[in-house]
Amino acid sequence: MWRFDFYNTNIDFLRWGKLAIGGSIMVLLIAIGSLVFRGMNLGLDFTGGTVIEVQYSEPVDIPKVRETLRQAGFGDAQTQHFGTSRDVLIRIPPREETNSATLSNDVLHVLQGAEGGSGATMARAEFVGPQVGAELVEQGGLAALGALIGILVYVMFRFEWRLAVGTIAATVHDVIFTVGWFSLFQIEFDLTVLAAVLAVIGYSVNDTVVVLDRIRENFRKRRKGSTLEVMNRSINETLSRTIMTSVATLLSVIVLYFLGGAVMRGFSIAMIVGILVGTYSSIYIASASALYLGISREDLLPRPKETADERP
């Protein structure tokens, strides 16, 4: 049995608060820069187009498949292996023609007609029209925004405004970092990744709220100590929980990365990045922002009842 205990830790986390915020701002600038200049490698869900996954009965060479497709007039198709050497993934950008819905059938027929392709079957075919793609972009953005606002309102209602702002700062930080990661490394960003980003929002806030709860509790309980000391103490007290939960969630997502199949890979990457950065941000960004916004003990003490019973 191993043990790791952090109860006797007394790390002065917030001593590096300014450094952490500075560093985070730098990283976020890089992420935003990448988003602006490199852009996202948006998946089919958002760009529209056709993706076909074909399974051959025997291993197949990609250049041959490419040549077959080029001769049949699909020169714009991107072809790659997917998982095994028998599986081929073909992407075709959106086309002007109206019958693009039948494209996947045509491609399959072409491949079946070629040498070695008689046993080819369609494992998956997806076609998204440009207008649907545009709608999904809009809806996805709205969903992320809606989640942020919903959580902001909840946290505002539940905590003092500086802590709420700190929470949102931490969450926005995590979202930009995760999305920036996908931009920087040009990993395909599709609907499931978007779902993961929303789950990251939920996770990040969840993680932060626990630290904030403790800060509030300690302010009320301990009458001595500076704001900084109380916050540091709270972070140290919740540290083992923060790490335990992060590791447990990370473990489940890592399992998903390796066993969930190719479709879930992007999802898993987003969750792994999001959990790591979410753990960091709940320690640093949330509390440090609240600290620099000037939070003090008085802000967190339970308010005296303002309204006495008014009896006519």
Next chain:
Amino acid sequence: MSTYTLNQYPWWKYLLIGLVMLWGFIFALPNLFGEDPAVQISGAREHVTIDASLQNRVVGLLSAENLPYKRLELEDSRLLVRFTDPDEQLKAADILKDRLGRDYIVALNLASSEPGFLRALGLSPMYLGLDLRGGVHFLMQVDMDATLKQVEESYVEEIRAQLRSEKIFYASVGRAASGGVLVEFKDTGERDKAAQALHKNLPSLQQDEPGPLSLKLTLGEPEIREKRDFALQQNITTLRNRVNELGVAEPIIQQQGNDRIVVQLPGVQDTARAKEILGATATLEFRLADEENDWYQAESTKRIPLNSRLYKDREGRPVLLQKRVMLTGDSIVDAASGLDSQSGSPAVFVTLDGKGAKRFEDATKDNIGKRMGVVFIENKTETKRVDGELKKTSYTVEEVINVATIRDRLSRRFQITGLDSTREARDLALLLRAGALASPIEIIEERTVGPSAGKENIDQGFRAAMLSLVVIAAFMIGRYKWFGGIATAALAANVVLIVAALSMLQATLTLPGIAGIVLTMGMAVDANVLIYERIREELRNGNTPQAAIHAGFDRAFDTIIDSNLTTLIAAIMLFGFGTGPIKGFAVTLSIGILTSMFTAVTGSRALVNFFYGGRKLQALSV
């Protein structure tokens, strides 16, 4: 409070938790039984009954081919034949499709092999999404602009006819580029006369006077809405007919938004064929019956009179119709079922456009008292492998859907009576609409998952969920020992409850949905982590074990609520946004959060109380 009475639950709390878990196990139970490959037989039309005689026929057909089957189940509207082997299932489906004919829909299905008593209780396994069972998802959009353009074009004809019959002089009538119908005149007097006449005869059109010599007519809002609805319903009807023919066990065809149709065909093996069938177009033809010749003679001697053609009606009876076409479906503007105002019997009311009305009037005025048939024609394409080459062939399927006597000179509006039931009237109206000038429809989204890929997705998802459970259990036991074991039990209970809730709600389980379950497992232990860390802290602060347990559960509670609620908010946002698979993720995540609050807080507390409560403890294994 003495520490001895701490951490003891009253008996009813254990009972309550026991009942919830019992509920969970019962509802989750059907998922343990796997599925049988099956063939489902249902009636293609309303009058086809599924009964014991069909069952005998099927048994006869199968035993003649020496095809072993597992079980036959006769239900209200379907006959289910279960097999042990998918190859036998496919063979049997081919044979049955061939021998039973067009009256029956023969569809491949996967039937849960849960025992009969569970099904009798109304319990069924989780509903698997298309990405897990394979199948096709289409999102189709009806081109409403084109639909309204068609309507306006038919009004152009109508207005011309009206003006002519009212002897009003006009310069031109045509569709305006910006929409609406523009009529130009040579003088204002004629224009005003026309405005009056059209207002009387075509009251649904809104009038506008853009200049002294012109009149602009536009469709009113209610009419536009009606036409859109008509176009949508027409396409849904057509698609439904096609899907029936395709043989899909549980198809979903429904309206989405104002102008879209979702078609989901689970378990479809040949997706190319599915698209070909769905893409077929239908038209109608009205033809006079050939009453001089006998269909029986024509059929038995194979000598068909020169001016006639031999058709079959929906029941397969031969009908002899003349070759000359009186009217085609393009002219039909509307067809609705209802009751005849005089006799009160079921009827179908048909409305034609101006050009069609004129043609039909001419064609029927000399044929009063004669019989007339309506032929439903579908143009289809099929891709087949001939000598290793893929060939696309087009073919048509023609069927007489109604034969009626012409009682009067038929014009813009007429009705078809003599129908047996309101249901028949409704079916006929649907078919007439389906064969009317079709609104263009376009597939704007397609997601196809092959059956083997679906199976693979389930296996991968299942393995990931299992391993994740094992890894987290090891991690929790490694850190919290006995208490970790309790957390693991709570986690397993949580998975049972998620599966039970999904089965009960019949919510669709997708691959991202499984990811949601896996993610919930990681996040569900958070509540236990919070509690246990709190207990350790209390122990360090010098509290007795019982007091530490009590305080740990108590103090962590607010935090658990806070942290779970925020995740729930994100999950609900996802659900609102959700399309297909993403919705599945949101559903399992939300359910998982709710059930985990129960299992991790109440469930694990009960276990802790059961093992540790009310005893004198020296130390805790946490």
